[in-house]
Amino acid sequence: MRVTDQGLVRESACTVVDKLRSGEVTPLDLLDVLEKRITEVDDKVNALPILCFDRARQHAKALMQKPAAERGLLAGLPVPIKDLTNVADVRTTQGSPIFKDTVATRSDIVVTNLEANGGVVYAKSNTPEFGAGANTFNEVFGATLNPWDTSRSAAGSSGGAAVALATGMAWLAHGTDMGGSLRNPASFCGIVGMRPSIGRVAHTPNAMIDRNLTVHGPMARNVEDLALLLDAMSGEYAADPLSLPAPTASFLSATRSGKRPKRIAYSSDLGITPVDPEVKAITRRAAERFAEAGAIVEEAHPDLFEAHECFHVLRAFDFAVTKAALLRTKRDLLKPEVIWNIEEGLKLTVEQIERAEAQRVAMTARTLEFFGSYDLLLTPATIVAPFPIENRYVAECDGKKFDNYVQWLGIVYAITLACCPALSLPCGFTASGLPVGLQMVAPPRGEAQLLAGAKVLEDILGVRGMTPIDPRTVR
Template sequence: MSDLFRRDALAVRDLLNAGEVTSVDLVHAASARLAAVEPEVNAVPTLCLERALEQARAADEARRAGSHSLLGGIPIVVKDNNDVAGVRNTGGTSIFRNRISESSDRTVALMEANGAVVLGKSNLSELGGAQTTNSVHGATRNPYDTRLTCGGSSGGSAVALATGEAWLAHGNDYGGSLRIPAAFCNVTGLRPTPGRVPRKRLSDPFDTIFVEGPMARNVADLALFFDAMTGFDQGDFLTAAQGEPCFLDAALNPTRPARLAISADLGVLAVAAPIREAIEGFAATMAQAGVAVRREAPAVGGAMEAFRTLRGESFFATWEPLLETHRAQFPEPVMADILRGRDQPGRAIVAANRYRSDLYRRAVDFLDGNDFLVCPATQALPFPIETLFLTEIEGQAMQDYLDWIAITAIWSMTGLPTISIPIGFSQTGLPIGIQILSHGGREADLFRLAAWIERELALPKAPIDPRPAA
């Protein structure tokens, strides 16, 4: 089947279970697609295809013996800041250019136990930010216009999905890293409730801003992969045994919401005109479908000051041991975060945590009355790949490299689950996405709603060939 890369993950899982293809066939199909596409996009710079073939053969043997896993041998990519046994893990920094992982970390090990076959490591930003470029692997290009960025930091994963290099992709999210590249590349991403997905080893195991999560081409595939990522792991005390039906069942049962709160800018943020127009069109579509649309959002003024403080504290705790020997290898904006964490007074941290608690309470109270909040997943369209971050949006100056991702970073602080899905394209053909926020633990409801929106909008989801500069 020469078009296997065009099939979605559920379709190839059905082919696997029916015996019409093997996992080895899928690895060969992915390998051919990677060879054809990678020179144009640089999404998966580290490959482990021999390892993938070994995993695929084992998956095929298990299936023939009557043993079935959730994924059954579907090839995936893993973001290059998680450990895959025997594979290089650079973290997107020259500090770790030659680091080889001895074993798969807890996140990856669970996915592999549930039938994931790892093709390689997807590209990411250098230690932070939302532009997928770094000193080890260079930049990853947006397949909708290879002159532009794919966002980040899980940008390589989004591009691998959009171009058909893999059927499913892993990512993680601190300030928007699962949601921004999904929106820039016409795919889906889920930032889950902390504790849903076991996390890799962290400097602070008590942190609830950093999460691991899935990315996929459509909502059902996203739910399938999420099922393969969730569960209890004794190495992450936030996790718990799952006590609800599988998330794929939720995605396969789309549900129209009674009401939606929709905000184009959360009342305070700069948002590009094409995205505002898309949000207005989306709100009109929802209203025409019988959904009660409310144009409101919780108050978020001052949120980014708190986010910067907490990010600084986290970055300093993580990277301080390497500063003396590797200071010159940290990008300037990341170093600014580290130094902020080193130098900020204790009262700033107290104030940031107080703000975070208040924001969480406001968001929960708001969702009690609205069920869901919809807002853009990005404040701008994809921008030139040479630009590390935007300095202004619609004439409004951005304070630093974080300001242009405020619309995702704000919700990261709440710990509430957020799903990112496409809603259309700009007049220049660039993808536009939304994020949908709900109460903690309500991922199933997010999948039902997102699947219904996906069905209503009926946007193209098939992989594309990279579109070079005109």
């Protein structure tokens, strides 16, 4: 008898995996539950525009032929993949009209690894065109709406993934992050999203072997579930020369260790950006509650003053290397922000790139030194609460106008440049009921201590279990 209880969507991923291992539910049961939930919810938020349930059921049936102990860490749990990443025999549009009908012939390494670890891919999550811009909309599928208030942005670029989690259309989700694309939508949607260290999650190299501003990472509704997915995503692969071996002790065990940080730094702005006063107050209150775990909490941050100049150059260089051919042949099909990014990259001189790389080395060195004194660094994950969906980006904050459409993301892309793992943890709500995320940062390759600390604060704040929700519109 098939189990199709819709109450399953409210269970944690760890609980559902336990049910899969015990035989209480099957992967096919879970696919039925998700298909029904998507039918009920997704037309209100537009998070999962590409579905591949036939492929998922074939994979699930093949997995079920194996003994339960041989079905991998996820044991048949369904997982959506961001629509920038190839899944064999499934559309991969990258949110672009140029690729709106493209069907991938091979899966990216990150997908192959997840499937080998018992993940079942059933959908592709929505993303802005080529992941550019922290607001999830594109000309192929339209906008993804924030379920806490469907008149608001879900941020991006992993916006579809975050909304699927927040609305119970996924237990876990895959995403990518260059300038906060796992952390920003997590903050806006009240879930947890993590940018791991460079190489932690292997993926298929694209355009450059050593391309490392962008990483793949996990999203979930709570810290334990996030750790479970990170375990399933981690591992070394020869095809990705930057990839790291999986740790000897699992990230889930580290999360459950109860290990408490002793000294915490909080910064409202990293010294580089304006922040909405309400967001600043909410995140500071959350950070100060680490004192309840016996931690010393101080105001401090590493010196990251070069972050805006450095990121602008390195991001532009990345776009030029990966997208210049499209500008030459498909310019009329590219959105203005993508054209701007590519053209900025093509104008760069070797001297500018040299300066930016040196700035990144210096910021990383100073940040490593900073972590000699502190276990974790805490900041707002986004400098504003979810903004109206019709705004393409944040043009100003607290009276300061930004120079370009990505500068409002400085508080997260500075951490990208410093090569640190970081996550966004739900930490409170604005007066109007919109979620706010706290960015938590650890030194490079410090995922274990980051996850352990995040679980300690999650327990103190009592935020676990506040999602999934049904989409709502606030008038």
